[in-house]
Amino acid sequence: MVGFTHHGSPLSLFERLSVPRGERGRLREALRDAGSPEAVVLSTCSHTEIHAGPAAGGPAGLLTVLAAHAGCGPDEIRAAAVGVPGVRLVDVTGMNDDAVADPRLAAAIEAAVSIVGEDVRGYADDAAARRAGPVIAALRQQVENTCLAELTRVTGTRTIEPDALARAAHAIAGKLLHRPTITARTAAAAGDTGTLLSLCEVFGVRVPGLGTEETLNG
Numbered sequence: 001m002v003g004f005t006h007h008g009s010p011l012s013l014f015e016r017l018s019v020p021r022g023e024r025g026r027l028r029e030a031l032r033d034a035g036s037p038e039a040v041v042l043s044t045c046s047h048t049e050i051h052a053g054p055a056a057g058g059p060a061g062l063l064t065v066l067a068a069h070a071g072c073g074p075d076e077i078r079a080a081a082v083g084v085p086g087v088r089l090v091d092v093t094g095m096n097d098d099a100v101a102d103p104r105l106a107a108a109i110e111a112a113v114s115i116v117g118e119d120v121r122g123y124a125d126d127a128a129a130r131r132a133g134p135v136i137a138a139l140r141q142q143v144e145n146t147c148l149a150e151l152t153r154v155t156g157t158r159t160i161e162p163d164a165l166a167r168a169a170h171a172i173a174g175k176l177l178h179r180p181t182i183t184a185r186t187a188a189a190a191g192d193t194g195t196l197l198s199l200c201e202v203f204g205v206r207v208p209g210l211g212t213e214e215t216l217n218g
Helices: 011-017 021-033 058-070 074-078 092-101 103-155 162-176 178-190 193-203 213-217
Strands: 002-005 039-043 047-052
Touching (some): 011 058, 021 039, 021 058, 103 162, 162 178, 178 193
Antiparallel strands (some): 002 047
């Protein structure tokens, strides 16, 4: 539940937060779009409340919907919220100011920034690997097929299990493609479509959709 009263909110803000009967349907639609399909809007002369089931954005999401209804930013109405269970509001600007006088807080903020930065870099690396995946798979398939064909040719009529030849081709392809694989991942991370296309051209493969925004950013 998120609620506001005429006692706890500036009058000018409370008037904008009120929900006339003709606007309640539109507000319920906005709540449904925000991930709260089951919501009750109560608006009287003294208070405005939203009672909702589990919301996709939690109470903060309800505040965002109400802020849009009132034509203001969420920060303008948070201080007037009567109840926002489960939400802790943090003033980042104020926290950074406090850190100037509190070495322990400054160290905690620095550690938090480092943790977030490391996770972001890890996510970026994983995303790059996924974006490079179709190119790497096409290169590997092409090289493995070439290796297998050549191994089959040179072994001639000698009895060698097909699985053994396939394993050998796979191993050879892995060694040959070690450097191109790194290049493909680096290029994908940088959004360098030209390098990816060059790799495909060198190895004689075609990746559907390569060069479109969806391929690199999907």
